Amino acid sequence: MDGYSLNSTKIETFNRSKYGFFSSGYLIIPTNIATSSRNGNGLLNVQSPAGGVRRFCSEPVSRDSMNYDVVIVGAGPAGLSAAIRLKQLCKEKDVDLSVCVVEKGAEVGAHILSGNVFEPRALNELLPQWKQEEAPIHVPVSSDKFWLLSKTRAFSLPCPFNNEGNYVISLSQLVRWLGLKAEELGVEIYPGFAASEILYDTSNKVIGIATNDMGVAKDGSRKHNFQPGVELKGRITLLGEGCRGSLSEKVIRKYNLREKGQGQHQTYALGIKEVWEISADKHEPGSVLHTIGWPLGS
Numbered sequence: 525m526d527g528y529s530l531n532s533t534k535i536e537t538f539n540r541s542k543y544g545f546f547s548s549g550y551l552i553i554p555t556n557i558a559t560s561s562r563n564g565n566g567l568l569n570v571q572s573p574a575g576g577v578r579r580f581c582s583e584p585v586s587r588d589s590m591n592y593d594v595v596i597v598g599a600g601p602a603g604l605s606a607a608i609r610l611k612q613l614c615k616e617k618d619v620d621l622s623v624c625v626v627e628k629g630a631e632v633g634a635h636i637l638s639g640n641v642f643e644p645r646a647l648n649e650l651l652p653q654w655k656q657e658e659a660p661i662h663v664p665v666s667s668d669k670f671w672l673l674s675k676t677r678a679f680s681l682p683c684p685f686n687n688e689g690n691y692v693i694s695l696s697q698l699v700r701w702l703g704l705k706a707e708e709l710g711v712e713i714y715p716g717f718a719a720s721e722i723l724y725d726t727s728n729k730v731i732g733i734a735t736n737d738m739g740v741a742k743d744g745s746r747k748h749n750f751q752p753g754v755e756l757k758g759r760i761t762l763l764g765e766g767c768r769g770s771l772s773e774k775v776i777r778k779y780n781l782r783e784k785g786q787g788q789h790q791t792y793a794l795g796i797k798e799v800w801e802i803s804a805d806k807h808e809p810g811s812v813l814h815t816i817g818w819p820l821g822s
C-alpha cells in the first residue's frame with residue numbers, strides 16, 4: 525500500500541483484502557441513477573457516460589456501518605488539508621475527534637494530476653515545518669516564459685504569470701506526503717473505496733456516505749465475491765471530491781445550494797497531458813513555459 529499503514533483497529537471491519545478493489549466500472553454515479561430504469565428482474569439499468577448500459581443490483585442489502593466524528597470524501601489537497609487541520613485543532617483544544625478519509629484511487633495520489641506549479645502559501649500556514657519534514661517540494665521556479673507557437677516558430681510574448689517563489693512539483697507526490705502527515709496525526713485513510721451514496725436521516729440531514737457494492741456481475745447479479753458497500757456515518761460529512769464531484773452535485777441540487785449561495789456551476793475542461801523526455805543538456809530545472817497556438821488552429 526505504498527508505505528501507508530492503516531493503524532486503526534476498525535480497519536479489520538473495513539479491510540481491502542476482505543473487500544478487494546473496486547472496479548470503477550461499477551461506481552454508481554447518482555446523477556446517472558436519475559436517468560436509469562428498472563427492468564423486470566429488479567435490476568437497475570444505467571446509461572453510462574461512455575454510452576453503454578451498466579446494471580446494478582438494486583435488491584436491498586445489509587451493510588456494515590462505522591461511526592466517525594468527521595467523514596471526508598476525497599484524499600486530494602482539499603480533503604487531506606481539512607483532515608490535517610481538524611486534527612491540529614483537536615491537539616490545540618485537547619479534544620479527540622475521529623476523522624476518516626475515503627479515496628477512490630487505489631492509493632492516495634493515484635488520481636491526482638501530477639505536474640504542477642505550486643504556490644506554497646497555504647502549505648506554509650498548514651504545515652510550516654514542511655521543509656524540515658522533507659515535503660517533496662524541491663525545485664523553485666527559475667523562469668517564466670510565454671510563447672505563441674506556430675507550426676514552425678515560437679514568438680516570445682510578455683509573460684502574464686508571476687511564479688516567483690513558487691515551485692515545480694508533482695502534486696501526486698505532495699498529496700501522498702500529506703496523506704502520511706494526516707495519518708501521523710491519527711486520520712484514518714481508506715484508499716480504494718469510492719463513496720457512491722449520501723446517507724440522510726429521516727429529517728433529510730446528511731449523516732454520512734456509503735461506498736459502492738463490489739463483486740457485481742455485468743448483468744447486475746451478485747458474483748461469488750459480492751460484498752455490499754459500507755456505511756461511514758459522521759457528525760460532519762465533508763465532500764472534497766474535486767471538480768464535478770458526483771456526490772457534491774447531488775447535495776448541491778438537493779439543498780438548492782447554488783441558488784442559495786449564488787454559487788458557480790461546477791466546471792471542468794478536458795485536456796491532454798504530455799510527458800516529454802528531453803536531453804539532459806536542454807533541461808533547465810524550474811523553467812516554466814506557457815504556450816498558446818499550435819497545434820491548435822487559429
Ligand SMILES: Cc1cc2nc3c(=O)[nH]c(=O)nc-3n(C[C@H](O)[C@H](O)[C@H](O)COP(=O)(O)OP(=O)(O)OC[C@H]3O[C@@H](n4cnc5c(N)ncnc54)[C@H](O)[C@@H]3O)c2cc1C
Nearest residue numbers: 598599600601602603626627628635640641718719765766
Ligand atoms: C491539467 C491540470 C493542471 C493543473 N495545474 C495546476 C497548477 O499548475 N497549479 C495549481 O495550483 N493547480 C493546478 N491545477 C488545479 C489543481 O489540480 C486543483 O485545484 C486541485 O487538485 C484541487 O484539489 P481538490 O482536493 O479539491 O480536488 P482533487 O485534486 O480533484 O482531489 C479529489 C480527490 O477525491 C477523490 N474522489 C473524488 N470523488 C470521490 C468519491 N466519490 N469517493 C472517493 N474519492 C473521491 C479523487 O480520486 C481525488 O483523489 C491543475 C488542474 C488540472 C486539471
